[in-house]
Amino acid sequence: MGIYDISVTAADGSEISMEEYRGKVVLVVNTATGCGFTPHYEPMEKMYEAYHEQGFEIIDIPCNQFAGQAPESDEEIHEFCTLKYHTQFPQMKKTDVNGEHAAPLFKYLKEQKGFEGFGKGPKALAMGAMLKTIDKDYKNNPEIKWNFTKFLVDREGNVVARFEPTADMKKVEVAVKELL
Secondary structure, X not given: OOHHHOXXXXXXXXXXXXXXXXXXXXXXXXXXXOOOXXXXXXXXXXXXXXXXXXXXXXXXXXXXXXXXXXOOOHHHHHHHHHHHHOOOOOEEOOOEOOOOOEOHHHHHHHHHOOOOOOOOOHHHHHHHHHHHHHOOOHHHOOOOOOOOOEEEEOOOOOEEEEEOOOOOHHHHHHHHHHHO
């Protein structure tokens, strides 16, 4: 099974086959409106505007599994993102990314790219310290650790990178540009 065999659920409840993204560079991200990383919407939208015509897509999948940081309805989340960050990329239905009810897309992405660490710096240290209290074995499992984890998929459907929320968005952009 590959990524193009999977579907995601749009905010209106319809199913969208990942096949529709064949030949595109895709950034899949689990998001939340009340997270310290929510400002990532701004550079994500700038990348979308800059590279969409070259075949770049963002799949925004809100998730409320991390400290209840996306409690709103799909409509309220969409309104927040479009008003505050002027997002134009598609937003899917709020979905679980971990556990028994995890979306098939995230199960697949985690199989392809496991957790490799938060990197260095104050945010990385803070995330590591917080996660130790939630999951003592967090370093050794592929689960999504927090909101705004990003997976980069190339034009052939290969999952080529996983960026934790602590990753510098400039590094994400460089990786996207290299694939376009």
